[in-house]
Amino acid sequence: MNQSFKLRSTTRSHGILKSVVLVPATTFTLLQPCLTSEVQAALEDSPKVVLDEAWQLVNRYYVDGTFNQKDWQATRQTLLGEQYVSKQHAYSALRKALAELDDPYTRFMSPQEFKALTTQTSGQLSGIGIRLEQNKATNAITVIKLLPNAPALKAGLQVGDRILAIDGNKTDVMDLKDASSLIRGEIDTAVKLRISRAGQNPFDLNITRDVIELPTVHTKIKQEGNNRVGYIRLLEFSAHASEQMKTAIKELEAQNVDGFVLDLRGNPGGLLNASIEIAEMWLNRGFIVHTVDRKGKQDDIRAHPTALTKRPLVVLVDGDSASSSEILTGALQDNHRAKVIGTSTFGKALVQSVHKLSDGSGVAITVSQYFTPNGTDISHKGITPDIPVKLTPEQLQTLYSDPSQLATFNDPQYMQAIRSLQQSIHSHNGKPQNSVAIPKQNRKAETVNRAQADSMK
Numbered sequence: 001m002n003q004s005f006k007l008r009s010t011t012r013s014h015g016i017l018k019s020v021v022l023v024p025a026t027t028f029t030l031l032q033p034c035l036t037s038e039v040q041a042a043l044e045d046s047p048k049v050v051l052d053e054a055w056q057l058v059n060r061y062y063v064d065g066t067f068n069q070k071d072w073q074a075t076r077q078t079l080l081g082e083q084y085v086s087k088q089h090a091y092s093a094l095r096k097a098l099a100e101l102d103d104p105y106t107r108f109m110s111p112q113e114f115k116a117l118t119t120q121t122s123g124q125l126s127g128i129g130i131r132l133e134q135n136k137a138t139n140a141i142t143v144i145k146l147l148p149n150a151p152a153l154k155a156g157l158q159v160g161d162r163i164l165a166i167d168g169n170k171t172d173v174m175d176l177k178d179a180s181s182l183i184r185g186e187i188d189t190a191v192k193l194r195i196s197r198a199g200q201n202p203f204d205l206n207i208t209r210d211v212i213e214l215p216t217v218h219t220k221i222k223q224e225g226n227n228r229v230g231y232i233r234l235l236e237f238s239a240h241a242s243e244q245m246k247t248a249i250k251e252l253e254a255q256n257v258d259g260f261v262l263d264l265r266g267n268p269g270g271l272l273n274a275s276i277e278i279a280e281m282w283l284n285r286g287f288i289v290h291t292v293d294r295k296g297k298q299d300d301i302r303a304h305p306t307a308l309t310k311r312p313l314v315v316l317v318d319g320d321s322a323s324s325s326e327i328l329t330g331a332l333q334d335n336h337r338a339k340v341i342g343t344s345t346f347g348k349a350l351v352q353s354v355h356k357l358s359d360g361s362g363v364a365i366t367v368s369q370y371f372t373p374n375g376t377d378i379s380h381k382g383i384t385p386d387i388p389v390k391l392t393p394e395q396l397q398t399l400y401s402d403p404s405q406l407a408t409f410n411d412p413q414y415m416q417a418i419r420s421l422q423q424s425i426h427s428h429n430g431k432p433q434n435s436v437a438i439p440k441q442n443r444k445a446e447t448v449n450r451a452q453a454d455s456m457k
Contacts, residue, residue, distance in 0.1 A: 047090035051079045054094055054108060054363045057355050058101075063366045065294045068101045075100065091361070098363075105352055106366050114362035117354070121270060123214050123238030127184045128152040128191065128207045132163070134176040141171045141179050147212060155207045157195070164202060165194035185209050217244035221255060222407065224418045227425055230257035230311075231407050234278075237270025237324040242277035249281055249308045258429070259312035259421045261414065263407065265342060269323025272351060276301055279331040281308045286335040287373035289327050291351055294367075303331075312424035313338040314417040317385060322346030329383050330372030339424070341417045343390055345382035387420060389413045 055076045058067075067075075075097050084090040094108045109117060119125055129150020134141050143161045146153040163171055166182040174182075183191055186209065193205045216238050222229040230252035234241065252260070269275075279288045283303035291299045315329055315338045326345050332338040351368045371377055389412055391399070399405050407414045 047084050047087045048080050050087075050357050050359050050361060051090055051094050052076070053357045055079060055097075057363055058098070058106065058365055061294075061353060061365050061367050062101070062106065063294045063350070063368055064101070064103075068103070070100050087359070103350075103366055105348075105350055105364060107364050109362040109364065111360035114356065114360065117362070121238055123216060123240035125184060125212050125214065126187045126209050127212050128155075128157075128209055129212045130157065130183070132176060132179060134179075139172050139174075141174070141176065147215070150212055151207050151210050155205055157193070157205060157207070158197065160198070162196040163193050164196050167192050187211060213240055214238070215244065216241045217248050219248045219252060220407070221252065221257060222261075222418075225422065227258040227422060228256065229418065229421065230255075230260045231263065232260060233263040233406070234267055234325075236267055237274035237278075239271060239274070241270065241274045242281075245278050246281060246308065253309050253311075257311065258425045259314070260309070261314050261316065261407070261417050261421060262338070263316045263414075264321045264325045264329060265316050265318040265413070266320045267322075267325040268320060268346075269325055269348070272324060272327070275324035275327040279328050280304055280306045282313060282332060282337055283307055283335055284310075286331075288331040289373065290371045290375065291368045292371070299368075303335075312421055312428050314421045314424070315340045316413055316417055317342040317345050317383065318413075319343055319346060319382070323348045326378055326383055327370065327372075330376070330378065333383065333386065334373035334376075339387065339417075339420045340383065340385045341387045341389055341420060342385050342413050343388065344384055345378070347378050347380045347382035349377055349379040387416055389416045 055072075059072060059076075079093060079097055082093060084093070091108060091110060098106055098108055129147035130143050130152045131145035131147075132141050133144045141163045143152075143157060143159055143163065146157060146159060163179065165171060166174075166179060169182060171179055183193075185191060188208060188210075190206050190208050193207065194202055195205055196202050216235045218233045218235070220231050222231050230249075232245070232248050232252070234245065249260075276288055280303050284305045284307040286303050288301045288303055290301070293299075313332065315332055317325065317329055317340060321329065321342075322345065326348065329340055329345060333340045349370050350366045351370055352364045353367050354362055354364045356362050369377075369379075372383070376383075391412060395410075395412060398410055405411060409415065
């Protein structure tokens with residue numbers, strides 16, 4: 001089954017939510033290697049087989065039929081004419097060949113990179129369901145969060161527990177990445193943690209790994225003046241994002257919120273299908289996105305009457321809102337479903353499909369370009385907010401260093417979203433609404449933001 005997906009941006013600008021993972025995320029399409037029997041026989045047991053698989057896929061699907069004015073047939077001859085001393089040597093040659101396309105999103109991935117990418121985009125991993133923090137001074141690794149219903153919670157692990165060893169390996173000589181890798185593993189296998197807990201002697205816990213669904217949607221109800229606001233923060237468009245978003249909207253609707261703030265700041269994208277499904281949760285009609293492939297064939301994707309709410313909506317974006325975030329934002333803005341507030345988005349208007357190769361490696365290929373419902377090409381310029389609000393370096397640092405300040409009085413973009421939302425609620429309900437007052441300590445920052453509104457990138 002072939003599926004095309006949005007690939008998140010690999011380049012990061014200076015936004016708020018820098019804790020979001022930086023590796024691209026998408027899923028893969030399983031295709032049989034595009035080789036004739038003669039070529040297959042000649043290349044068997046050679047790294048050249050993977051090179052030819054990748055070349056064939058690019059030749060078949062790449063969005064630019066001129067291949068950036070390069071002789072793509074000659075590229076194949078060069079790739080297959082070389083003698084490679086190792087797979088790494090062959091991988092390097094393939095990366096060099098793909099670089100000739102001058103497209104950072106069409107790229108080769110080693111087996112390790114491909115596995116990491118597909119695991120991340122699935123919205124799941126195999127582990128025990130904990131979040132860790134490492135003290136830079138002491139190297140101590142501490143549990144700071146336990147996921148609901150996860151193996152760690154069921155086994156009795158607690159927030160604040162220090163992990164002294166993982167399967168007998170002392171953690172005081174590890175970094176956080178190494179510790180996390182050791183804790184993850186195959187489903188139904190066990191990991192032994194040596195635990196230090198306040199008031200107790202160190203003890204061991206044996207925890208059986210299981211599938212962990214990673215939460216990508218976070219919600220809260222905010223009382224703003226007379227209004228109950230449903231705040232939804234979407235971190236990425238993973239395989240479970242639309243399911244989690246549906247649950248979030250329904251739960252907030254059931255609690256009678258007056259309107260919604262959808263925070264896409266720092267969201268680097270993900271699956272195309274997820275962005276379309278989420279757009280349909282807010283839209284009853286209109287186009288969501290237009291895509292155009294190498295042959296000029298246009299695919300117009302429309303919303304169906306499946307919206308879960310008609311309540312007013314404001315969307316928050318920044319320079320790190322990319323790819324699928326921009327598809328969703330463009331759909332909501334062009335259909336006049338939501339006001340967009342923040343800074344211009346990243347500006348990635350390309351769609352990729354990702355393919356698994358025979359040795360477990362993979363290749364991501366740009367297969368089409370997309371346009372917003374109004375036909376706007378956002379490449380390299382992004383989506384311009386309806387109300388620009390640029391943060392000062394000091395404000396960025398505050399929100400980056402302490403994410404708990406997001407969606408508070410210390411978050412000027414959120415405060416502007418609330419003012420805009422209250423106006424929409426007033427129009428929607430036909431009743432006057434009390435506005436949110438800005439604390440004295442934030443009025444200067446608010447003035448700065450307004451003065452800088454025209455300095456958006």
